[in-house]
Each structure stands twice: as structure tokens, then as C-alpha cells.
Amino acid sequence: MNPRTFSFIGGDAGSWKVVSNKAVVGEGLSDVAYLNFGLSTTFSSPQTSSSSWILRGVTSNVRYATREEVTELRAKQAGLNRPGALCGVLIPIKKNDAWWALTQDERRAIFEEQSHHTSIGIEYLPAIARQLHHCRDMTESQPFDFLTWFEFHQDDTPHFDSLLARLRKTKEWTFVDREVEIRVINVAAGDSKM
Amino acid sequence: MNPRTFSFIGGDAGSWKVVSNKAVVGEGLSDVAYLNFGLSTTFSSPQTSSSSWILRGVTSNVRYATREEVTELRAKQAGLNRPGALCGVLIPIKKNDAWWALTQDERRAIFEEQSHHTSIGIEYLPAIARQLHHCRDMTESQPFDFLTWFEFHQDDTPHFDSLLARLRKTKEWTFVDREVEIRVINVAAGDSKM
Numbered sequence: 001m002n003p004r005t006f007s008f009i010g011g012d013a014g015s016w017k018v019v020s021n022k023a024v025v026g027e028g029l030s031d032v033a034y035l036n037f038g039l040s041t042t043f044s045s046p047q048t049s050s051s052s053w054i055l056r057g058v059t060s061n062v063r064y065a066t067r068e069e070v071t072e073l074r075a076k077q078a079g080l081n082r083p084g085a086l087c088g089v090l091i092p093i094k095k096n097d098a099w100w101a102l103t104q105d106e107r108r109a110i111f112e113e114q115s116h117h118t119s120i121g122i123e124y125l126p127a128i129a130r131q132l133h134h135c136r137d138m139t140e141s142q143p144f145d146f147l148t149w150f151e152f153h154q155d156d157t158p159h160f161d162s163l164l165a166r167l168r169k170t171k172e173w174t175f176v177d178r179e180v181e182i183r184v185i186n187v188a189a190g191d192s193k194m
Numbered sequence: 195m196n197p198r199t200f201s202f203i204g205g206d207a208g209s210w211k212v213v214s215n216k217a218v219v220g221e222g223l224s225d226v227a228y229l230n231f232g233l234s235t236t237f238s239s240p241q242t243s244s245s246s247w248i249l250r251g252v253t254s255n256v257r258y259a260t261r262e263e264v265t266e267l268r269a270k271q272a273g274l275n276r277p278g279a280l281c282g283v284l285i286p287i288k289k290n291d292a293w294w295a296l297t298q299d300e301r302r303a304i305f306e307e308q309s310h311h312t313s314i315g316i317e318y319l320p321a322i323a324r325q326l327h328h329c330r331d332m333t334e335s336q337p338f339d340f341l342t343w344f345e346f347h348q349d350d351t352p353h354f355d356s357l358l359a360r361l362r363k364t365k366e367w368t369f370v371d372r373e374v375e376i377r378v379i380n381v382a383a384g385d386s387k388m
Contacts, residue, residue, distance in 0.1 A: 002335050002336070003335065004331075005333060060330065062297055064298050066298065067297045067300055070297045101255075102255075103264045104259060105261060106261055134331050136331075137328050137330075137332065138333045139195065139199060139250065139332045139333045139334060140196060140333060
């Protein structure tokens with residue numbers, strides 16, 4: 001197993017209780033009560049009886065960011081699993097064929113110069129932590145191209161809502177064929193994380 | 195199965211007879227008599243008894259080329275499986291961690307502005323046909339990051355040798371951690387392809 005593979009397992013049990021599950025563009029994902037998220041190697045044999053769906057993705061090298069942007073991101077961003085950051089959001093996205101037929105310079109121009117994807121995200125650091133997983137080049141056919149996972153403190157929910165609203169108005173988002181938004185609350189964290 | 199997944203199967207039988215198998219950088223691949231190559235979906239159940247190794251990769255979107263470069267490539271390049279193009283070469287490559295830690299602009303600058311990877315390749319079109327497969331973000335751990343497959347007419351072998359020699363002298367190649375070169379001859383093509 002690729003050591004950078006992560007699984008998102010929707011089912012009857014898990015560390016994250018589902019608060020909402022919304023189809024934003026195209027087909028949604030079936031309703032589940034809980035979400036489990038972690039390195040795929042930690043889920044040795046997911047119980048198919050209690051899981052409705054499994055999404056997998058791999059963390060990978062940056063595809064668009066420049067050195068200047070990465071330096072700013074790293075200086076400001078927070079990691080996952082912070083005490084108190086008990087709100088999680090999973091946003092699976094599939095982009096259309098027109099996006100993937102673009103050349104590297106064309107995708108970069110839409111992603112950043114026209115849509116300001118990275119610079120908008122930086123405005124919400126460190127409050128909104130984020131981990132991107134790529135699915136497009138995995139061995140199995142995947143229903144999405146990307147799985148983005150966010151973690152933040154409940155008080156920062158309005159900031160997260162603002163981040164989402166701004167990204168969804170960009171030119172980049174006109175290439176989104178399918179998007180789902182699943183909001184969850186961490187129910188496994190002990191008092192030490194509150 | 196991802197419909198863009200290709201398999202390279204080394205073993206006792208196949209459409210391509212192995213002429214040479216050379217470790218260029220790092221560990222080689224075990225000697226085999228034949229190579230099979232094609233969409234993974236066409237190899238329903240590879241005979242493990244007759245296959246020594248299987249490498250898999252997926253064709254994907256371009257990672258570095260600009261619109262101008264892609265337009266020139268498409269105008270000049272030839273497809274695979276041309277009549278008479280009976281020489282095949284498989285070059286599996288793994289790049290080091292330093293390469294993957296670079297940002298997109300840094301990798302592009304080394305790949306093209308400093309190493310002229312695309313512009314060198316264009317000089318050998320249409321004689322040398324090429325198909326690139328990505329392995330780094332597949333679900334299973336893969337021994338290589340890329341599998342590049344070349345096809346050409348036997349008379350163009352000196353041109354292919356020149357292409358290889360020039361690429362191996364570039365700055366980009368200083369990031370190559372492992373490289374194998376397997377040369378094969380098509381033994382399945384009928385007289386119509388000769």
C-alpha cells in the first residue's frame with residue numbers, strides 16, 4: 001500500500017459524527033451517521049457491514065504552488081489534530097474533462113492568477129487547517145479527483161463558510177463537475193483536546 | 195480499474211522479446227525473456243507462473259508542458275503501434291525526495307528551462323514515439339515514479355540512443371535515483387506490420 005494513502009469511510013461508526021451531507025454539484029454521497037478518516041494502513045479491514053462507502057486519496061507533491069507561495073503557506077499553516085479543532089469537513093471534488101485537457105500553464109493561470117486559490121486559502125490560516133488528497137491517478141477508478149479535508153475550531157465556522165463561498169465563485173470552480181460537502185464533529189477526542 | 199492503467203509484465207511469454215535489460219542507476223529488474231505491454235484491463239489474469247514482475251502506471255494530464263509546447267508536440271508526434279516500429283524500450287525511473295520536495299515552478303525550471311526535456315524530445319519526432327505512465331500516486335507502493343515507453347523503427351536506433359544520451363546529461367537527471375533500460379523487439383506483429 002502506498003504509505004501516503006488515506007481513507008475516508010462513511011458508515012455506522014467512527015470518530016467523526018456527521019452533521020450534514022450536501023450534494024453541491026451533481027450526485028451526492030449516501031447518508032451515513034459517522035465518518036472515519038486516517039491513513040489507509042490504519043484501517044486493516046474496514047467492516048463492510050457498517051460502511052456505506054470508502055473514498056481513498058494520496059497526499060502528493062504540490063502541483064501549482066511556487067516556492068514563494070509554499071514558504072508563506074508553511075509559515076502560517078497549522079497541522080491536523082489540533083486540540084479544540086473538532087469541526088471537520090470533507091469536500092470531494094471531480095473536475096471535468098475540459099480542465100484535464102488544459103496544459104500546465106493554463107491550469108496554473110486559472111487556479112491562481114484568475115481564481116487566487118492559494119492566496120485566498122492563506123487568508124484563513126492558521127484557523128482553517130487543510131489536507132489535500134489526490135485520487136485521479138490511483139489504480140482503481142475513483143468517483144472524485146480530489147478529497148480535501150479541513151479541521152477548525154467551532155468558533156471559526158463563519159470563516160470556513162466564507163472561504164468556501166469565495167472559492168465557489170471563482171473561474172476554477174466552473175470546471176467542477178461534482179462536489180459534495182460533508183460536515184462532521186469529532187466525537188473521539190478526549191477532554192484533553194477540548 | 196482506472197481505465198488509464200497500463201501494465202508492463204516481464205516473464206516467459208509475451209509480444210515483445212527482450213534484447214537487453216540494463217540497470218542504469220541503482221538496482222535493476224530481474225532478467226526476463228519477454229515483455230507484455232498494454233492496458234491493464236486487457237490482462238485479465240496475468241499468469242504469475244510465467245511473470246517475474248509487473249509494473250503498472252497510468253497515463254495522465256501533462257505536468258509541465260505549456261500550450262505552445264503541447265501544440266508543437268501534437269503536430270509532430272506519432273502514435274504507438276505503427277507498422278514497422280518494432281523496436282520498443284521501457285525506461286522505468288524513480289526520482290529522489292529532493293525532486294519531489296521542489297515546488298512546481300522549481301521543477302518546471304529544471305525540467306525545461308535548464309534541461310530542455312520537451313524541446314529535446316521534439317527534435318526526435320515523429321521517429322521516436324513515446325508514452326508516459328505515472329506510478330507515484332497509485333494505491334499500491336510502486337518501485338518507480340514513471341514508466342516511459344518508446345517505439346521506433348530499427349533504423350532509428352542511433353537517433354534513440356542520441357536522445358537518451360542527451361537527456362541523461364541534463365540537470366533533471368541528477369535527481370534520478372533509479373533507472374532501468376529494457377530494450378525489446380516486437381515478435382507478435384504480422385508481416386503487414388513489417
